[in-house]
Amino acid sequence: MPTQDSNTLDILGNLHYVMAILTAVFSSIPIIHLVVGIAILGSGLNGGDAAPRVVGILFVIISAIIIIAGWAFAVLILIAGSRLKQRTSYNFCLVIAFLECLIVPLGTVLGIFTILNLTKDPVKDLFE
Secondary structure (H helix, E strand, O other), X not given: OXXXXXXXXXXXXXXXXXXXXXXXXXXXXXXXXXXXXXXXXXXXXXXOOHHHHHHHHHHHHHHHHHHHHHHHHHHHHHHHHHHHHHOOOHHHHHHHHXXXXXXXXXXXXXXXHHHHHHXXXXXXXXXX
């Protein structure tokens, strides 16, 4: 019979799935900057000057780093959600919950609730 703590972990797992989707979507916003940077590099906007070419390169590099990092973090949140539902990898889930606190405001709320629930002794027993 499922306990209250077990139900809470299932809900937190589902909320992690939602948070992973939101993280991936919002991490995709810099695609606009990536396209602008590629347009600067590929079109005649550079006019032979080095300055616009440097701006285009910066747009491409910085936006690509933000997109890749955001998508990677979304995958980690997704994995943490599945591990919460499976009651495995306690330390991994706890570390991801701490890192989620950096995503203000929704990630902070989800991270704090996850940390508070994971640090309860009955919940620790569910992971063993």
